[in-house]
Amino acid sequence: MTEIQLTDVSVRDGNQSLWGATGLGTHHMLEIAGLMDRAGFRAIDFTSSSHMAVAVRYFQNDPWERIRRMRAAMPRTPLQFITTGLRFIAWQQADPEFMRLVYRRLQANGIRKVIVLDPMHDADAVLEAARIVKEEGDAEVMGALTFTLSTVHDDKFYADFAAKLAKSPHIDLFYLKDPGGLMSPDRARSLARAVKAVIGIKRLEVHAHCTIGYGPLASLAAIETGCVDTVHVGIGPLGEGSSLPEAERMVANLREAGHEVAIDDKVLAKLSDYWWRLARAEGLPPGTPQPFDASFLRHQIAGGVMTTTRRQLEELKLGYRFDEVVAETQRVREELGAPIMVTPFPQMVMSQALFNVIGTKRYAQVSDQVLRYVLGKFGRPTAPVDPAVEAAILDRPRAREIEAEPTFPSYVDLRRRFGVHMDDEEFLLRAVMPAEQVDAMRSAGRSRGTYTPEAAPLLSLLKQLAAKPAARDIVVERPGLRIALHAGAGLD
Template identity: 60%
Template sequence: MTRIQLVDVSLRDGNQSLWGAVGLKTPHVLQIAPVMDRVGFRALDFTSSTHMGVSVRTHREDPWERIRRTHAAMPNTPLQFIGTGFRFISWERQHPDVMQLIYDRLVVNGLSRFVVLDPMHDMDAVRATAAAIRKAGGSEIIAALTYTVSEVHDDAFYARLAAEMTACPDIDRVYIKDPAGLLTPDRARTLIPGITAALDGTPLELHSHCTLGLSPLTYPAAPALGVEVLQVACGALSNGTSLPDAERTVANVREHGHEVEVDDRLLAVVAEYFRRLARAESLPFGTPQEYDASFLRHQVAGGVMTTMRRQLAELGLEHRFGDVMEEVGVVRAELGYPIMVTPFPQMVCSQALYNVIDGERYRNVSDQVIRYVLGSFGRPTVPVDPDVRDRILGRRRAQELAEEPSPPTPEELRARFGRHLPDEELLLRATMPAEQVHAMLAAGPSPASYNPERQPIDRLLRELADRPPIAELSVGSDEFALTVRSRGQGAPHGG
């Protein structure tokens, strides 16, 4: 029997996978935080720079305030931040001293657990980021083994990485991050034992999405193979392209003879809260996915594929979709097998689209692909095909991008935006449009509570307030009727 712990990802990855990172607001989180604090989760996957930018841009909410208030509401459960170590909110590379300032402020505001996710598995970059987080005071640092399927990503590849990670003094834990949900139970039986042997006692966690319907089958087998922590989601924020449902995972793992120390009653309360919230806000529920074998070949997520179909339709080239998908696999190999997590699917697919539409491969290349080949996103797992590299870097635009100035230091940012600004506001202004930050500050603090059952009537009242004055309003059902008239139209009455 193995004792298994859970990390809940509902607030960050579930929200991002199913609701485009825009579904949850600060009051939604604060309402359920005290309950989540008592479930028994090892930690909560809480935020990322993407989520922090969305809270400003979409909800006019201060992401630093959300961190502080949530930490105060659930002081017993570590809150996790996931990042690449080279950017914050925007995709522009940040100066190392700015990244150090970011980690300093994240820790001060209430985050203690950090995932280092380098999509290229550049171990020099991983070690540098882990050291910066430790210097900032991060108490638990987890390195990501990002899983994919390719000619080079075999079991030995991941075992070698795991050995390097466990040798790093600033890495406390390792997790298998399977963003596309590609890990099958059969592959897990060879992959995980090799990784655990290389880790030599360093704890291993598993994070696998449900995109192909495989992870609910892989999770129950994982504890016997050496996994100590499973990452899950709750209620409406589970399944689909999110992670396995927490309640079902607990039941299945226990059926396999393992122990999961969570409060089942409170776990059910959390799951039901997210179901009620989804219904009140008209947000989609994650549903179990059917297996699609072609996904193992192209690894293009549904959202990116939908965008590509729309672009082809707008050009009258719907019939070339199959050609583009074939080209995706070729481009990915030529670029050194980047793992298909943002922003790399967008880069690979856009280049494949250009190659098919233009009739000449790499005649048009986006700035992002040029930056990728220049190394702005890290060192590729295997070198870029030499002919492709020469073709991309031999153009004038590549020379211009190579000569871009170094990113500004914290001191240069303070000189530009004002030395009086708190560091938290400075970091937002340095990475976001000024008008969005102004709107966030003008909106003031977020409400402290949220009741899903009140939302229909609150929405009705807001919509009525936006309309011209009315003389009479009637609300009714089979059991209730209420009519309200403006002054001069008779007294309000109901029945």
């Protein structure tokens, strides 16, 4: 049997899947970084441009500083960044020179592995992004084969796409990415074999979410084929649920199947203990094993989107029409060319289905996002949009307004606007984020680097007390610990 490696997704995809991407700040990560580096992971799925925006918006953390400090704290394990090609935080495709600077700064700060994903599986878009990444540093580039179910997305579709990418010297390896958790064990076997047949000696990894219970079984099935050598996992409370398979259970199952696993079990147990203590201290929900729900294979709607839509219908006194909206979602997705149901497409498709069900006629009301999608502003749809539906969507003044929207400003224009001497990293954030959010981040200064889960409830209480006008000097003291809150001065 082969040696299998693990990629840890806890701080990026696990945090995003289970805690809305807002569960972890820089201090939470730095506290455990040294231990993560000793575990033996193939890589750490660390951040994305969306997560960088969350760092600024919710934590006032500098995301560039976060990468630097984590890289310094874990020099042996590659930090991984996932990108949808030539986009950075904003939904618009950016100027290539702007993205060149993004990829340069990411790699200069410590990113050593870059996943390039195009939700439309546009090979040209992936290859352009991969080329720029390679020209700006020495990170590994992994091509994403993003799984979904449709009449278009069969094994041949993925093999043909992988074959185009495999010819490029800028693509080092691949992974089967199943964000919806829809890949059955049988499909994992056939897909892994089909892709490996065309990529040759380039490595293949598997990343299968657990949303309907398939994740662990699909991962093990892909590994069974001998085509896959790395499986993506979440640790402790950051595994299972809508996240990835839980790490300790996956290791046990791999060894039961006769594989060797390149991981330090004692370190992995300590990591799990830390994340469990943090989850309890911060009141964050752990992932739990999911029962199989075959309806997801039909509608492919993420749980959060379903919950939001159901609530909207209840507020409109139309809760009884929920099943109609689910059925209409399937129809809308087919008409729009079978977009993969990952953000922002599930929200887009189901919102349109809602409009179609409660409106006077189908496509009478269309969101700006659907208009942008049909106009190609998210890229080329994988399959053609139904011609009659396309005509109905675009036959309105708003479509012409959106078509005339300005494109992402050129790098030269943005530099002129923000000043040619502005620090590169500040410039990149200001170009795509509200000024007040970047100002708040810079005012907050360097992120604190220590965190004790057990102290979190007490610190939360003190912050609440500090916000009350009547609160003056507050002191909490016990042997070995003294926390003082002084009016106008903060904690010491």
